[in-house]
Amino acid sequence: MTQRNALDDILTAVAPRVSAQSPELTEAISTMASETKLEVRPRRRLSRPLATGLAAMLVVGGGATAAAAATWQWHPWAQDPDASFMVTMPSGAICEYRVGGVSGAPADIVSAFVASHDIVALADVDGAIAQARADGQTMYDENGDLQPAGPGSAMYDADFEYQSALNLAVSELVKSHLEETGDLAPYQLNMQADCDDQ
Incomplete structure (x- = not known):
């Protein structure tokens, strides 16, 4: 038996919410991971479950983990993003999402789509919540x-x-757009969010 250390305790404390394993979930995760990479990094801690949950959800989705930290800053690509949009969380917290750093698919098509549409209104967030x-x-x-x-x-x-569902719904929305334009291929779409305190 190995002795647990402080890092083990921290990782256990912030372990993610997970859905029950199913063939449909496995297929959806595999598809999403091959198509997109989402990075959401709240600058300030809205609540512990939100900050840790976002990190874990993005690991499943193929992206990097996120953490609320005093050294938070926009990623280099997000300092001059291709597009951005605002989201109001159920708690009333306002999050600015920045989108960019697209690779693997025509960046101009993805960026133009996000910049020229009301992504939050088009994304089926309610459907993603219902499925979860x-x-x-x-x-x-x-x-x-x-x-x-x-x-x-x-x-x-x-x-x-809500934020977990939004990330999944935006990924599906971009995938559908690329299917319609005939440009669907494995791609990376970076998203980073800055949320205010509530």
Whole structure:
């Protein structure tokens, strides 16, 4: 038996919410991971579940982990983004999303699409939330035990649920657009968010 160290304890405490494993979920994750990379990094901690949940969701989606930290800054590509949009979380927190650093697909097509459309209105966030709830929402507690995390549970966080669903819905929206234009190929779409305090 190995002795747990402080890092193990930290990782256990911030372990992600995960949906129940299913063939459909595995296929959806594989497809999304091959098509896009999302990076969402809240500058300030809105709430612990949101900050840690975002990081974990993005690992599943193929992106880098995010952490709220005092040294937070925009990624180099996000300092001059291809597009941006604003999102209001269920808590009322306002997040500015910046999009750019596209590779693997025509960057001009992806960027023009995001810049010229109301991405939040077009993305099927409600559908993604409904699917997550149907699959079952869970999260590891501070003891490393998997607990229910859907609406009505002690671990439910509406901001986490919404932002996770938004990321998935935007990915699907961009994928559909690239299918329509005949440009669908494995690609990377970077997104970074800066959220205010509430």
